Structures are given as structure tokens and as C-alpha cells.
Amino acid sequence: MRKQHTEPFLYMQIAARIEKQITDEVLRAGDKLPSVRMLCRELGHNMSTVTQAYYELESRSLIETRPRSGYYVCLPPKKRMDVPNTSKPASIQKPRHQDDLITRVHKDSTDPGITLLSLGVPDVSLLPIAKLNKALIHATRSLPGSGTAYDQVQGNEKLRREIAKWSFSWGASFNEDDLITTSGCMNAVSYCLQALTKPGDTIAIESPAYFGILQLTKSLGLNVLELPTNPITGIEIDTLKKALSSNNISACILVSNFNNPCGSSMPDEHKKEVVKLLQHFNVPLIEDDIYGDLYFGNNRPSTCKTYDESGLVLYCNSISKTLAPGYRVGWVAPGIFKEQVIRLKLNHSISSTTITSEVVADFLKNGRYENHLRKMRQTLYNNSMKYISAIASHFPEGTRVSQPLGGYFLWIELDGKINTLELYERAIKHKISIAPGKMFTLQDQFDNCLRLSFGLQWTDEIEKKIKILGTLIKAMI
Amino acid sequence: MRKQHTEPFLYMQIAARIEKQITDEVLRAGDKLPSVRMLCRELGHNMSTVTQAYYELESRSLIETRPRSGYYVCLPPKKRMDVPNTSKPASIQKPRHQDDLITRVHKDSTDPGITLLSLGVPDVSLLPIAKLNKALIHATRSLPGSGTAYDQVQGNEKLRREIAKWSFSWGASFNEDDLITTSGCMNAVSYCLQALTKPGDTIAIESPAYFGILQLTKSLGLNVLELPTNPITGIEIDTLKKALSSNNISACILVSNFNNPCGSSMPDEHKKEVVKLLQHFNVPLIEDDIYGDLYFGNNRPSTCKTYDESGLVLYCNSISKTLAPGYRVGWVAPGIFKEQVIRLKLNHSISSTTITSEVVADFLKNGRYENHLRKMRQTLYNNSMKYISAIASHFPEGTRVSQPLGGYFLWIELDGKINTLELYERAIKHKISIAPGKMFTLQDQFDNCLRLSFGLQWTDEIEKKIKILGTLIKAMI
Known part of the structure; x- marks a missing residue:
């Protein structure tokens, strides 16, 4: 329908401008857009025009609404990677326990300078510490x-x-x-x-x-x-x-x-x-x-x-x-x-x-738990988009990544030639801790897989670390 | 040597008066005696006389010193009961687990009106609650x-x-x-x-x-x-x-x-x-x-x-x-x-x-732990003497009681005709919880035994409960 007009509608002009910002990566996956009200004020347009612009972008999966929160930039299509394949473990065979590897990963994780992408630990900034302490004092009085x-x-x-x-x-x-x-x-x-x-x-x-x-x-x-x-x-x-x-x-x-x-x-x-x-x-x-x-x-x-x-x-x-x-x-x-x-x-x-x-x-x-969770879910979702987006940018083509609808983890399948145990050794030298796929099975599989946690709050520092990981992986192919 | 004198020494007169108070149960096992200094003041005698009186009583095991605390009345000889015999469990036989009994005792113990002589739980009055709460708040700050x-x-x-x-x-x-x-x-x-x-x-x-x-x-x-x-x-x-x-x-x-x-x-x-x-x-x-x-x-x-x-x-x-x-x-x-x-x-x-x-x-x-323990040990020791003394007074003759040098528990062996499971049923009707001997073995033994905890602070109420226990036991012979 829209193509019949030579002059695009006003709402489409707005949508196109926002789309360009997304394409140019001025706006990135997980970024929040201004509210409709704020954009109206900024651009001097009326509510329905701006709302229509957002609908347009939403219908093309460029942005999404989140209830009680607003509009957010989606992962752009060029960054959408395939998900890993269905696993094909063998039937029962002699189990190979990875105790030493797991102990190693735990041990390395306590190094104070480490960027902990291996373990599923909530970033302390995500926790309602002050409220918990208040509740603790209250408990000493009521118990x-x-x-x-x-x-x-x-x-x-x-x-x-x-x-x-x-x-x-x-x-x-x-x-x-x-x-x-x-x-x-x-x-x-x-x-x-x-x-x-x-x-x-x-x-x-x-x-x-x-x-x-x-x-x-x-x-x-x-x-x-x-x-x-x-x-x-x-x-x-x-x-x-x-x-x-x-x-x-x-x-x-x-x-x-x-x-x-x-x-x-x-x-x-x-x-x-x-x-x-x-x-x-x-x-x-x-x-x-x-x-x-x-x-x-x-x-x-x-x-x-x-x-x-x-x-x-x-x-x-x-x-x-x-x-x-x-x-x-x-x-x-x-x-x-x-x-x-x-x-x-x-x-x-x-x-x-x-x-x-x-x-x-x-x-x-x-x-208080529900209130806290509402914020935490938003943050983790945003984190997940940022992490996926960075992986799409920095990891080699052909990388497969899971698309979790919640939780903490990305499961990543790399080129079959990559051994993530070797990647672990190289990453830890850069103070990055990852979880090699071998940790998650007793069989001979997942040598080229790893798990990354997105529990750590997204920062430029994390982006740098993911870029380093990508560089290390590329060097191993 | 002392018998050569017709007039007893002053210190012996003092000792005799204290001994009479012990015999008359004005002073009872576990009671604290006045300090030497205080008694000097009260009686108008000098330090060495009073000290010698206390030595005399101590040499006859009527009183005892406790470091950094003072002089205490011992358990009088007539209240000293035999200890239970060495146990004679059979060699391995089919074990009889007492899960139902143990669950029952645990369950009854949560009844708010119960006098808990069954479980080894410290009386809350023995615990340094305020100091612990302070340390808890400190921990929220330091961790x-x-x-x-x-x-x-x-x-x-x-x-x-x-x-x-x-x-x-x-x-x-x-x-x-x-x-x-x-x-x-x-x-x-x-x-x-x-x-x-x-x-x-x-x-x-x-x-x-x-x-x-x-x-x-x-x-x-x-x-x-x-x-x-x-x-x-x-x-x-x-x-x-x-x-x-x-x-x-x-x-x-x-x-x-x-x-x-x-x-x-x-x-x-x-x-x-x-x-x-x-x-x-x-x-x-x-x-x-x-x-x-x-x-x-x-x-x-x-x-x-x-x-x-x-x-x-x-x-x-x-x-x-x-x-x-x-x-x-x-x-x-x-x-x-x-x-x-x-x-x-x-x-x-x-x-x-x-x-x-x-x-x-x-x-x-x-x-703080050592400070706290010093007081707690004193209290538990005193409790143990009070409990033993009450058992000696109220339980039937022939009752054997352990003589723990620490801890929480008395192990009591009753007349062979008494079944402490039956005693449990009768005692619980009086809101007294005891631990029948059967709980402590997988074999056929200790039917006439029970364990009493002296973790609860000694009070007249506890004495009443021990008296009731004694009456119940006597009625069962």
C-alpha cells in the first residue's frame, strides 16, 4: 500500500531515520528507544504519528515492545545466527568424568581479575543488597x-x-x-x-x-x-x-x-x-x-x-x-x-x-521479590541481546548460538575444528573464563562447544573480552 | 590431729556450720558459696580462717573451687548414684531402625508447651543473642x-x-x-x-x-x-x-x-x-x-x-x-x-x-566465643549437678546415672522392669519429652534406659518435671 505514494508518510520518514540509526549501529540491540511522549516533544509531531512509526518498525522486527518498560531495538537480521543442532549423544558408554576440568574452571574463577563468563552467577549489581540487609535485621527481631x-x-x-x-x-x-x-x-x-x-x-x-x-x-x-x-x-x-x-x-x-x-x-x-x-x-x-x-x-x-x-x-x-x-x-x-x-x-x-x-x-x-525479578529479567534480557550481538560481530561466520527465552546462558557451537579446551587455555591467559562444552557431557561430544553466561552486567569491557574471544577462535581455525 | 583438741578451731566451726547447711539442703549441689572476702566481712573473721574453712570442706568433697568463679557445693555423697554398666551389644544382627520413634520424638518436641528434656538443644537464654546480631550487621558491611x-x-x-x-x-x-x-x-x-x-x-x-x-x-x-x-x-x-x-x-x-x-x-x-x-x-x-x-x-x-x-x-x-x-x-x-x-x-x-x-x-x-563458652560451661555444669541431684531425690533407688565431665546429657539406667517407651508415653501426657534408650541402638537393648538433656536452664519448673518423671517411674515398677 505504502509504495503507491511518492511522498512517504511522515511516520515512515521517522521510521526510516530510526532504521538508519539501527543499521549504522548508533542504536544497538537491546538499546531502549525514547518513549512516544518524549519523541513527540523532541520532534514536534503528534502522538499518533510517532506511535505509527514505532508500529512500523515493530512489524519489521527491528524493535519490540516490552510491557511496562517501552520500546527496544531487536537483534538485526544480519546478526541472527543459526541455533546449534539437536545433540546426538551415543547410548550408554563408559563415562568420562571431567572432574579435573571442572575443578580447574572453579579454581580459575576465584582469580580476582577474571572476567567470569563461565559460571552462572548473578552480578552483584543486579541484587537488592540494601533491601536484603534491611530484611535481615528485621528477621533478627521477628525470629x-x-x-x-x-x-x-x-x-x-x-x-x-x-x-x-x-x-x-x-x-x-x-x-x-x-x-x-x-x-x-x-x-x-x-x-x-x-x-x-x-x-x-x-x-x-x-x-x-x-x-x-x-x-x-x-x-x-x-x-x-x-x-x-x-x-x-x-x-x-x-x-x-x-x-x-x-x-x-x-x-x-x-x-x-x-x-x-x-x-x-x-x-x-x-x-x-x-x-x-x-x-x-x-x-x-x-x-x-x-x-x-x-x-x-x-x-x-x-x-x-x-x-x-x-x-x-x-x-x-x-x-x-x-x-x-x-x-x-x-x-x-x-x-x-x-x-x-x-x-x-x-x-x-x-x-x-x-x-x-x-x-x-x-x-x-x-x-519485593517480584519487584526485584521484574528488573532483573529486563537486565538479563538486555544482556543476552548485547552478548549475542557482540558474538555475531566478533565470532567467525558459521558460529551457532542458542536463543534462550530466559535464564543465564548461551550455548555456542563453533567450527568443528575448534577445541574449546584449547580455547579455554588461551582465553584464561587473557583473564577470560569460559565453560568448555566437555564439562556438560560424559561422552565424546561438544568438543567445539562452549557455554557463556550473560549474568555479568554488559559493559564496554565485556565487549572487549568477547572480541578477544572471537580473535582467539579465528586464530584457531 | 584435729580430734586432739576439745575446743574445735574456729575454721572448723565455720566449716561445720556450712556443712549443716548442705546437709539440710539449704545449700544445694551447684549453689555458689559467698567469696572468702565477703564471708570475712559477714562473720568478722580474718581471711586465713575462712580460707581454711573452705579448704576443709573442699578436702571432704563437700565443695569445690572453679577457676575464676569461686566455691560451689558438690553433689552430696548420698546423692551420688552408680553409673550405668558397660554396654554389651550383640555382634551384628538384623538392625531394628527406630525411625518412627525418632520422628515421633522430633514431632512432639515442637509442641510449644513441652519441657524438652529429650533433645540436645541449648536454652536460648544461654546464647549471646545481642552480640550475635551485632556481628551479623557487621558481616553485612564487611562481606x-x-x-x-x-x-x-x-x-x-x-x-x-x-x-x-x-x-x-x-x-x-x-x-x-x-x-x-x-x-x-x-x-x-x-x-x-x-x-x-x-x-x-x-x-x-x-x-x-x-x-x-x-x-x-x-x-x-x-x-x-x-x-x-x-x-x-x-x-x-x-x-x-x-x-x-x-x-x-x-x-x-x-x-x-x-x-x-x-x-x-x-x-x-x-x-x-x-x-x-x-x-x-x-x-x-x-x-x-x-x-x-x-x-x-x-x-x-x-x-x-x-x-x-x-x-x-x-x-x-x-x-x-x-x-x-x-x-x-x-x-x-x-x-x-x-x-x-x-x-x-x-x-x-x-x-x-x-x-x-x-x-x-x-x-x-x-x-567473644571463648568468653561466651566460659559462662556456658559454668551454667551447664551447674545444670548437670542440679539435674543429677533432683534425679537422686526423686527417682527410685537403684537408678544409675552417668557422670559426664562435659556436654549436655545424662544417660540413665532404670530398673530392668521399666520400659522407657512406655515411660515416654506417660511423660508426654505431662508435657515432658524424654529420649528413650531404644533410640540409641539398632539392637534389642537399652529398653530400661533414657537420655535426659540438661541444656534447659535449671528452674523450679524443671525440678517439678523431674519429680513427675520419678513418680511415673515408681508407679511402673
Whole structure:
């Protein structure tokens, strides 16, 4: 329609000018545009003209609206990279644990001068420190004995009640009695695995998988069946079905939302289907939803637990990625395995830290957690765009990158000739810490992959580091 | 010599008057006597006369001095009861776990009206709450990110350094790198057991033993060999030696000081001998020293770790019985098993709570912990005398009671006809919670035994409850 006019409409002129700024990289992916009101004032045009300009840009995927925040520049098409392929792990083979590599990465990460792109740690600037400290002082006043006393074995009752209320948003119908607090999410996963398995058992998991879980399986003497996983939709259901029919699987572990490391999020239909499938085979599912609250879209995604009617889903979460890793506050809704998990908690650690549980309960109760998360999601989303954009600019052509809809991580597939262990060694000399793909599997795969965290606040310094990484990679081809 | 005089010396008159007050129970076990100076003023006598009166009473074990505190009334001879006999557990038999009983006792203990004589929990009035809160606020200021960040996997470095310095008093020569922090002492024991054993292995332990450790062994699929234990000197070394020669023991667990529940403390010679024996058989020892700092005498007792040259002793401790159970701060010096224990901690819970570790480090560093302990030891010792004295008054004749030199617990052996499970049911109706002997074994023994904690501050109310217990017991004979 527009092409019929020789003189472009005013709104199109405005749109074209903004588009040029984007093309020229004056405006970059993740940058916020002026509000409609402000642009009207600046340009002296009326609201409807400016609004129409923004609609035009939005319809061409150059910018996007974010509710209660405004208009932002999208990733330009030339920077949109392919996502990595669905993984193809072999069936069970002799596992090759990467303990030394993982210890190395952890150790290097404590070097004070390091740029930490390897680990999923929230930047301290993202955390509501002053408010947490206030809540801490409040907790010393409200708790009997100022929090010196043992907590209930099952965990702080107020915290469990608030988590139950909070979880309603994604379709859970917990009550406080369904929940047990733990010392972070991995501690929850550990108790679940101990409740469900004995040494020699086999568990099924996505591939790639979080290295912490792989190490835990070794610690518990378990065999691991890594299953093909799509970087967008998560575990391949057909293969899971085959595995359940032909193997003796004791439990399945999934990071269903914003998977660590590959960024996949299972669509609702997949979640439903997996729950049905596991119920059919009577195999419990440990669902690690630690990134679920860090969604970039408008709504909190559902979980497998949402569709669990049999109580076979053991749902684990924590505030370690969103609020305060050092507080060690996590929880599990273990369904029909509740008594076993409570007993394991009692046996292995008696109770949780009283005072930090109370602080988190307060944060949830007063809406401070939701307020904080709203900002944190925006920042992480922006970070993700900045990181992807920089990778597109500086990494060699053919690089594949995941497109996570939330969470902390980018999963990157480089040219097949690149070994990311070698890249690690070269990067660490430049004080850059990355997570080589090998950390996320017990098999011979992902040699040319790496995980980058975008938890660190975006700065010119980070851009420099990503540019260095790109240069190192190019030199290795 | 004294009998040669027809007129008793003045000091003897004073001593006789005090003795009468003790006999008449005007002064009772644990009561503090006036200072020498004060008594001089009151009676108008000179210092040496009063001092000699006190010496006289002390030489007859009627009173005792406590350094930096003064003179106290001892337990009168008529109230000194026999200690329970050395236990005689059978060799390995089908274990009978008392999970339901233990859960029941834990559950009943949360009833707000209960008098908690069952569990080893410090009375909140014994804890330095205000100083802890001050240290907590200080920690939010001194820690990066106010303690929201992950701690090092091995644990807060300052805390480890302070523990290393602190442990010097009982002959340990740790440095900070030898220690790993944990979420309380049981969490430390859990990691040690996981590092040393696999399901199906057998461990050797004192009998009776802390129920938490027995439950942990079940959780880890271990067999338990309960060994004869003397309520004064601890595990019987000859039987331990036989067990080590003829059984395949993977590890030994001992509570070497102020044992829970039986109150035994291994003499130095026994500690040395056990360490030598275990070294000979190359069997590691998990030493749980959680009560070691709560000694009633003048000096901190040594530990088995003191005599460990091979690194086979894994030493566990915490501040849960002395400072703040709800802080969940414990530690382990795992000797040659350090790497395994760090890995287990990383795998199962990643790190400890940052802020409570820092508070405990501060308390140690500034000498506040030692100051606090000095008072707490006095109070617990006094409590123990009051409790024993009341038991002597109210329980039936023939009752045997342990004579702990520290810690929290009395181990009581009643008439063989009494079943303490039945006593539990009757006592709980009077809102008194006791720990039946059955909780402390997997075998058929200790039916007529119970453990009482003297952690609750002594009051007339407690005396009433002990009187009720005595009446219930008498009615059951």
C-alpha cells in the first residue's frame, strides 16, 4: 500500500531515520528507544504519528515492545545466527568424568581479575543488597532467638507458605506442607536422587547437561543415559520414550525451562507429554526449575509439575540465581516422595539456615521479590541481546548460538575444528573464563562447544573480552 | 590431729556450720558459696580462717573451687548414684531402625508447651543473642555483596583460619587449608561417611550411639557394628581390636569427648591407643567432637585427632551446641580424605551459608566465643549437678546415672522392669519429652534406659518435671 505514494508518510520518514540509526549501529540491540511522549516533544509531531512509526518498525522486527518498560531495538537480521543442532549423544558408554576440568574452571574463577563468563552467577549489581540487609535485621527481631534456634526439619513455615502462593502463577497448587526447604537447588536435587536411586541405577537426562548434576550422579554411583536434546524445545520425546521402554531407568532429570547449558525451554505440550510418558512407565522426574522465574517474555512458563497428577514429579528450585546465592535457600516439592526427602534432609544436615530462610520469606511476602525479578529479567534480557550481538560481530561466520527465552546462558557451537579446551587455555591467559562444552557431557561430544553466561552486567569491557574471544577462535581455525 | 583438741578451731566451726547447711539442703549441689572476702566481712573473721574453712570442706568433697568463679557445693555423697554398666551389644544382627520413634520424638518436641528434656538443644537464654546480631550487621558491611555471593566451596577462609588457631588449645596443628566448612556437624559426618564407604560396608561405633548417626548409616545403606562402651572411658578397646581383626570394617565413628548419649570421655591414653590401632588396621576414624568445648574441668580435653599422624582421622565439629544451631555452621578436618570431602560438598550443596560463617569467624577472632563458652560451661555444669541431684531425690533407688565431665546429657539406667517407651508415653501426657534408650541402638537393648538433656536452664519448673518423671517411674515398677 505504502509504495503507491511518492511522498512517504511522515511516520515512515521517522521510521526510516530510526532504521538508519539501527543499521549504522548508533542504536544497538537491546538499546531502549525514547518513549512516544518524549519523541513527540523532541520532534514536534503528534502522538499518533510517532506511535505509527514505532508500529512500523515493530512489524519489521527491528524493535519490540516490552510491557511496562517501552520500546527496544531487536537483534538485526544480519546478526541472527543459526541455533546449534539437536545433540546426538551415543547410548550408554563408559563415562568420562571431567572432574579435573571442572575443578580447574572453579579454581580459575576465584582469580580476582577474571572476567567470569563461565559460571552462572548473578552480578552483584543486579541484587537488592540494601533491601536484603534491611530484611535481615528485621528477621533478627521477628525470629525467636534471633534465628539462632534450629528451624523445623521441613523448613521455615512462612517461607513454604509464600513459595506455595508464589508458585500459583505457573499453575502449581502447592500448600506449605508439600514443600521442603533445602540448602540451594543442587541440595534439593541431591536429596531427590538419593530418595529415588541406589548405586548402579541409571538415570536419563538431557544432553548437554549441567555439570553439577553429572558430578552428583558420579558421587552417587549412578549410570547416566544422555538423550538427544533440541536447543529450542528440549529433550527429544521419541528418544526418551524408546529409552524408557528398553532401559531400566530409575529417574529422569530435566531442566525444563531455560535449560543450563543449552537454553532450551520445553513447550507446554512437550511438558504434558513427558509427564504422561513418565507416568505410563512409572518413572519419577526430578525437575530443576532454577531458571524458571528468569523469563524474558510476558508470562512465567509452566513446568512439568504443572501437569503432574500422580505425584511423580519432584520439583526443585532456589533463589541462588535470582536473589542471593550465598543465602543457600532452595526448596523441593517431592510429590509422593515427601517422607523420604524429609528423612534424607534430617539425616544429612538436620535443618536449613534459619535466618536466611526468613529473609527470603519476607521478600516473597512483601512483593519485593517480584519487584526485584521484574528488573532483573529486563537486565538479563538486555544482556543476552548485547552478548549475542557482540558474538555475531566478533565470532567467525558459521558460529551457532542458542536463543534462550530466559535464564543465564548461551550455548555456542563453533567450527568443528575448534577445541574449546584449547580455547579455554588461551582465553584464561587473557583473564577470560569460559565453560568448555566437555564439562556438560560424559561422552565424546561438544568438543567445539562452549557455554557463556550473560549474568555479568554488559559493559564496554565485556565487549572487549568477547572480541578477544572471537580473535582467539579465528586464530584457531 | 584435729580430734586432739576439745575446743574445735574456729575454721572448723565455720566449716561445720556450712556443712549443716548442705546437709539440710539449704545449700544445694551447684549453689555458689559467698567469696572468702565477703564471708570475712559477714562473720568478722580474718581471711586465713575462712580460707581454711573452705579448704576443709573442699578436702571432704563437700565443695569445690572453679577457676575464676569461686566455691560451689558438690553433689552430696548420698546423692551420688552408680553409673550405668558397660554396654554389651550383640555382634551384628538384623538392625531394628527406630525411625518412627525418632520422628515421633522430633514431632512432639515442637509442641510449644513441652519441657524438652529429650533433645540436645541449648536454652536460648544461654546464647549471646545481642552480640550475635551485632556481628551479623557487621558481616553485612564487611562481606562483598553483604554475604549474598557464593562462598568458596571449601568455606569462609577467615572462619577456617580462626578454627585452626582455636584448635591449637587441644593440640591440633591445623592450618586453614586442612579444614572444610559444612552445614553443621552431622553434615560433616555425612560427607565423611560418603567419602569412606559404599552401601553394604560395615562401620564400627560406640553403643549406645547418637540416633542421628544410626539413621545416617541406614540412609547410606551401611551395616553397623555396635561395640561395648563404658559410660566413663568410652569404647572398649579390646573389643574394638577384635572387631578390627575379624570384621571388614570400613570406618569407625566415635564421639570421644562427653559422648552423646552416655557421657563417656576417652582418656588420653585410650585416644592414643585407638588411633594407633586404627592406623595399624588402616581403618579411618570419623571423630565427632561437637561437645568437646563444653568441658566442666579446667582444660579442653584432647581428641583422637591430637594423636593422628597418618591423616586417617576425620575430625568433625560445629557451633550448633554452643552458639547458634540455626546458623548451620560446622566443619571437618578430613586428613588425607580432604579432596573427596570437598568434592562431596560441592556436589551435594555447592557451598555454605556465607553470612553465618562470617559471624562465627568474627566471634572466634574477637575472643567473644571463648568468653561466651566460659559462662556456658559454668551454667551447664551447674545444670548437670542440679539435674543429677533432683534425679537422686526423686527417682527410685537403684537408678544409675552417668557422670559426664562435659556436654549436655545424662544417660540413665532404670530398673530392668521399666520400659522407657512406655515411660515416654506417660511423660508426654505431662508435657515432658524424654529420649528413650531404644533410640540409641539398632539392637534389642537399652529398653530400661533414657537420655535426659540438661541444656534447659535449671528452674523450679524443671525440678517439678523431674519429680513427675520419678513418680511415673515408681508407679511402673
